[in-house]
Amino acid sequence: MRVDQPMGAFFATVLTARTLLEVAFTDLLVAERRPGTDTYEVDGTQRLQQPKRLDAIAEYIGRSDSAFPNSIILAANYRPDGYIEGDPEDENKEAEQETKRWRVEEGADGCLRLTIPSAEKLAAVIDGQHRLFAFARSTSERRDAELLCAVYLDLPKPIQAQLFATINSTQKPVDKSLTYELFGYNVEDEPASFWSPDKLAVFMTRRLGADPASPLNDRIVVAPENDFASVKALAGSPWKVSTAVVVQGILRLISTNSKRDSNLLLTPRRERRSLVGVRADKSPLRTLYVEGNDLLIYTIVLNFVIAADNLFWKTAAPDSFIRKTVGVQALFDILRLIGMEAYMAKDVSVQAFENRLRPAAHVNFALDRFKNASGSGRSFIRKVLAANLGLPADLADEDRQAFVT
Numbered sequence: 475m476r477v478d479q480p481m482g483a484f485f486a487t488v489l490t491a492r493t494l495l496e497v498a499f500t501d502l503l504v505a506e507r508r509p510g511t512d513t514y515e516v517d518g519t520q521r522l523q524q525p526k527r528l529d530a531i532a533e534y535i536g537r538s539d540s541a542f543p544n545s546i547i548l549a550a551n552y553r554p555d556g557y558i559e560g561d562p563e564d565e566n567k568e569a570e571q572e573t574k575r576w577r578v579e580e581g582a583d584g585c586l587r588l589t590i591p592s593a594e595k596l597a598a599v600i601d602g603q604h605r606l607f608a609f610a611r612s613t614s615e616r617r618d619a620e621l622l623c624a625v626y627l628d629l630p631k632p633i634q635a636q637l638f639a640t641i642n643s644t645q646k647p648v649d650k651s652l653t654y655e656l657f658g659y660n661v662e663d664e665p666a667s668f669w670s671p672d673k674l675a676v677f678m679t680r681r682l683g684a685d686p687a688s689p690l691n692d693r694i695v696v697a698p699e700n701d702f703a704s705v706k707a708l709a710g711s712p713w714k715v716s717t718a719v720v721v722q723g724i725l726r727l728i729s730t731n732s733k734r735d736s737n738l739l740l741t742p743r744r745e746r747r748s749l750v751g752v753r754a755d756k757s758p759l760r761t762l763y764v765e766g767n768d769l770l771i772y773t774i775v776l777n778f779v780i781a782a783d784n785l786f787w788k789t790a791a792p793d794s795f796i797r798k799t800v801g802v803q804a805l806f807d808i809l810r811l812i813g814m815e816a817y818m819a820k821d822v823s824v825q826a827f828e829n830r831l832r833p834a835a836h837v838n839f840a841l842d843r844f845k846n847a848s849g850s851g852r853s854f855i856r857k858v859l860a861a862n863l864g865l866p867a868d869l870a871d872e873d874r875q876a877f878v879t
Contacts, residue, residue, distance in 0.1 A: 476578075476586060477624075481637070485578050485625045486545070487588050491609035492617040494546065497590060498597040498606065499554055501634070523603060530733065531608035535616050537740035545622040546602035547637070549629040550576040558628055559596050576627060588625065600626075600634050601641050651717035652697035654679075667745040667766055670736040671729035672721075674763065678772050679720040688776055689783035694720055713787070713797040723806025724775060727813055728763035730755050758814035774822045778809050781827035785835040795855060796839035804855035811865055834862035837877055 475486045502522065534540055551559045559575055574592040581587050599606060609617050629637075658676025661669060669677070683694035693714045708714045729735050731753075738752060739745075749764050757763075762771050782805050786796045795801045812830055816822045837858055844855060860867035861878045869878070 481633070482626065482629070484547075485586065485588060485627075487623050487625055488620045489623050490617065491606065491619050491621055493590075494597075494606055494621065494623070495610055495617065496593050497595055498546075498548060498599050499595040500603045500607075501552075501554070501598045501631070523607065527604050528608045528611055531604055532611035533734070533737040533741070535608060535612040535619075537737055538743045539740055540619075542605055542619075542621055544602065544605070545624040546606055547600040547624045547626070547641075549598040549600055549626050549634050551596055551628050552598045552631070552634075554595060554598075556631065558630075576625070578625075578627065597625075598634065600629075600638050649697055649718075651695065651721075654717055654721045655697050666768060667747070668739065668743065669746065670739050671725055671732040671763060672736060674728065674768060674771075675721045675724040675732075676717075678724050678768075678775060679717055681772065682720060682776065682779065683717075685776070687780070689779055689787060690715070690720065712792065715799060715802045719799055719802055719806075723803065723809070724771075726757060726806070726810050727759045727775070728757050728771065729760065730757050758810055759817065762817075770817075770822070774813060774816065775809070777822055777824045778813075778827050779805075780824045781831055784824075784828060785831050786839075791838075791840040794838075794840040795844040795851065800844075800852040801839060801855055803852045804859060807852070807856045808859050808863070808865075811860065812863070830863065833864070833879070834859045836879060837862065843873075843876075 477484055477486055500523070553559050574594055574596065576591075576596065577589050578586050579589065606621070609619070626634075654672070654676050658673045658680075661673045661677045664673070666674075679694060682688045682690045683692070683696070685691055692708065693711060695708060695714055695716050697717055725732055734753065735746075735749060738749060746764055747766065759771050759774065762768075786801075786805070790797050796805070808831075816826060816830070819826070839855065844851060854873075857867040857869045858873070858877045861869045861874060
């Protein structure tokens with residue numbers, strides 16, 4: 475299908491990953507100094523490939539639900555040496571070059587047909603290199619997967635670079651809370667035994683936000699448009715927290731690598747109990763997750779946040795950082811440190827958590843010392859809490875003297 479846009483026309487087509495791996499290449503962005511000058515010139519369009527990213531995508535390719543609806547953007551008839559194969563304007567081109575050129579022709583039925591006459595690498599990848607070349611690390615059968623491609627013919631290198639830069643500079647990352655909501659969309663439609671750590675964390679976060687017994691009831695901002703827990707709906711609340719903060723807090727209790735777990739559960743699709751012994755994971759409530767004891771996990775989290783509310787949130791000053799994102803994150807970090815301790819003691823009651831947290835209840839988290847709202851602010855609050863609770867904490871002497879009793 476021909477698609478006409480202001481920059482020029484391209485052709486939307488479908489090619490297998492196997493074919494693309496044979497005929498496509500990446501044009502690495504490099505910089506070279508100009509002889510006799512203090513400047514340099516840049517050539518190419520692509521970033522260096524990242525092996526870790528390739529491995530992660532290759533794992534995803536092997537999943538039973540893998541999908542790649544985004545197009546691979548190609549510049550056809552472009553050679554690795556920087557020249558256009560059989561440039562139509564090159565009077566000195568050889569006949570052999572012309573026979574290798576990709577071309578699109580209209581058939582008798584009026585449909586357009588893409589012809590790739592040669593297996594030579596004559597298609598530069600403008601966008602999608604990691605998606606494509608991850609297939610080289612997947613199983614052979616997966617390379618027969620069909621991929622949507624947007625093929626430009628004879629696109630000059632400067633325009634390729636412009637297109638790549640535009641695509642990768644104007645994309646806006648999806649809000650993390652919205653990502654989690656989408657990931658756990660209608661989790662109840664799938665048996666709980668198949669839930670990945672992410673889905674279980676999303677389910678429990680939604681429950682904490684709706685449970686009348688939860689101090690986070692009507693305090694967790696729901697990212698999708700709604701009239702009950704949106705930023706606007708909770709504008710009058712003394713304090714609130716994002717879905718992502720709570721999801722991540724719960725997630726770290728049950729998995730050290732949730733993406734890896736999700737891949738394992740979908741390659742092929744299987745229940746979470748199949749994760750027993752598959753990989754090492756030191757998250758404190760991992761065993762409960764694998765065994766499917768979701769009720770106990772929720773009870774531990776709920777009773778902990780009730781204790782945190784009683785000792786920290788209810789009595790906190792309006793500007794206290796213990797109510798802000800960094801403070802809530804730091805408290806979930808503490809739960810990760812004491813969660814197993816409570817489980818092993820067979821006492822996960824609100825009273826038990828209050829007794830454990832009380833030595834840190836005297837700290838005034840509204841002081842300017844806690845105002846750093848970045849990751850280091852979270853780290854400092856966690857260290858102060860941990861030091862007061864007798865947990866390992868790399869706290870400076872002056873801070874220990876000021877905040878630890």
